[in-house]
Amino acid sequence: MARRYDRDESIRLLLEASAEEFARHGVGGARIERIADRAEVNKASIYSYIGNKDDLFEATLQSKLGELAKTVAIQSDDLAAYAGDLFDFLTADPSVAWLFEQEGLHYGADDVPALAERSDYFQSRVAAVRAALDSEGDADGDAEAIFFSIIAMCYWFVAAPQLVRMVFGDVSDEEAKRRYRSHVVATAEAMVTRRGSTVP
Numbered sequence: 502m503a504r505r506y507d508r509d510e511s512i513r514l515l516l517e518a519s520a521e522e523f524a525r526h527g528v529g530g531a532r533i534e535r536i537a538d539r540a541e542v543n544k545a546s547i548y549s550y551i552g553n554k555d556d557l558f559e560a561t562l563q564s565k566l567g568e569l570a571k572t573v574a575i576q577s578d579d580l581a582a583y584a585g586d587l588f589d590f591l592t593a594d595p596s597v598a599w600l601f602e603q604e605g606l607h608y609g610a611d612d613v614p615a616l617a618e619r620s621d622y623f624q625s626r627v628a629a630v631r632a633a634l635d636s637e638g639d640a641d642g643d644a645e646a647i648f649f650s651i652i653a654m655c656y657w658f659v660a661a662p663q664l665v666r667m668v669f670g671d672v673s674d675e676e677a678k679r680r681y682r683s684h685v686v687a688t689a690e691a692m693v694t695r696r697g698s699t700v701p
Contacts, residue, residue: 511546515537517540518536519561528604568594572590580693584655591659595659598660627648634693651685
């Protein structure tokens with residue numbers, strides 16, 4: 502049975518419940534009834550406070566991206582730290598990576614919710630990478646490709662845990678995570694400073 506909450510608390514609970522539901526089942530497979538039950542919020546509140554299922558997915562993803570933006574800062578003088586912090590955030594809350602995956606399956610590249618606003622967010626991160634390249638005297642470095650590579654390194658570890666097991670073999674999850682995080686941080690630094698064999 503749904504409990505009585507105020508509007509803000511109801512929305513918070515719905516977004517938390519929605520993150521798990523959408524991450525596991527996608528937009529098409531998610532069920533409003535399961536979300537309402539998990540949140541212990543009246544189903545009608547979803548439509549009243551947020552809207553339809555697509556609106557709820559957008560609000561859920563935006564909420565998670567807001568948490569990411571608040572938690573993981575990027576500084577042009579320490580991109581390696583950013584890569585490590587991003588990896589830590591995603592491994593602590595895999596739903597973010599899974600929600601991105603579900604979004605990519607559900608929408609076309611030009612149809613994603615809040616495309617312009619979210620593009621601005623990511624472009625601000627690209628600008629930090631570009632500033633890092635400039636400080637290293639590498640004005641011709643590809644800031645977009647470097648930033649995307651950092652994201653990909655972090656997200657893939659979370660998005661495909663079965664590959665982690667197949668590649669790293671019979672080691673503990675914590676050992677694989679520790680080793681790969683170290684690699685992510687070192688590679689992020691190498692991509693900007695042009696040190697190390699991982700960078701052509």
